[in-house]
Structures are given as structure tokens and as C-alpha cells.
Amino acid sequence: MRITLVRAALLAAMVGLILNALNALNALPAAAAETAAAAGTTVKIDNFTFTPQSLTVKAGTTVTWINEDDIPHTVVATETAFKSKVLDTDDKYTFTFTAAGTFQYFCSLHPHMTGTIVVVPAGGGGAAP
Numbered sequence: 694m695r696i697t698l699v700r701a702a703l704l705a706a707m708v709g710l711i712l713n714a715l716n717a718l719n720a721l722p723a724a725a726a727e728t729a730a731a732a733g734t735t736v737k738i739d740n741f742t743f744t745p746q747s748l749t750v751k752a753g754t755t756v757t758w759i760n761e762d763d764i765p766h767t768v769v770a771t772e773t774a775f776k777s778k779v780l781d782t783d784d785k786y787t788f789t790f791t792a793a794g795t796f797q798y799f800c801s802l803h804p805h806m807t808g809t810i811v812v813v814p815a816g817g818g819g820a821a822p
């Protein structure tokens with residue numbers, strides 16, 4: 694009887710360890726899903742290209758650039774609205790667009806890399822009178 698109890702305790706401990714391991718594994722897909730859900734506000738930098746090259750968001754949106762290239766890039770607005778530091782691989786830069794408008798930007802290290810953020814008014818109402 695005593696041995697059975699010890700075995701039960703060991704078994705319970707092992708199950709606990711396995712559950713912890715499963716939770717750790719589950720954390721990764723959850724993070725990936727979160728990234729996918731935020732895809733509408735994310736610009737990937739890869740292979741000397743901003744993707745999507747033109748992104749439309751509502752005013753108040755925070756846009757995230759992620760450098761997935763294996764060389765450094767920057768994100769610099771043509772009209773100086775925003776400017777990132779040099780982004781190494783996997784570095785991110787975020788900027789919150791508070792005003793509507795069209796924002797052209799480029800990579801200051803490779804000026805042929807260009808992109809556009811189009812910010813539309815946050816309110817879903819009709820045009821101003």
C-alpha cells in the first residue's frame with residue numbers, strides 16, 4: 694500500500710512535468726498566432742524589400758517594422774515624420790501614426806528600398822462637410 698502511494702506520487706509528479714513541457718511548447722504557436730493577428734500593422738523587411746510595400750492603417754495605429762533580412766536596414770520617412778535607428782536582424786521599430794496622410798519612407802542604407810504607409814482617419818464617419 695505504501696509503495697503504491699509512493700508510485701502514485703511519482704506518477705503525479707511526472708504528469709506535472711509533462712504538462713509543464715506541453716505548456717512550454719504551446720507558448721510558441723500562441724506567439725506565432727499573435728504575430729499573424731497583427732499582420733495588418735506589420736511591415737516585414739526581407740531581401741531588400743518592405744512587405745507590404747504599401748500599408749493602409751487607421752489613425753492611431755502603431756505600425757511595426759521587423760527586419761527579417763540578414764543585413765541591417767533602417768526605416769526613414771521622406772518627410773521626417775519618423776526615423777528608426779539601424780535595425781539588425783530581428784530588430785523591430787514601431788511608430789504610431791496619429792494623423793491621417795500618406796507617409797513615404799525608405800531605407801537610408803539602401804535608398805532604393807521604399808515603402809508607403811497610408812493613414813486614413815480613425816472615425817468611420819462620412820467625409821467632412
Ligand SMILES: [Cu+2]
Binds near residue numbers: 766806
Ligand atoms: Cu536597407
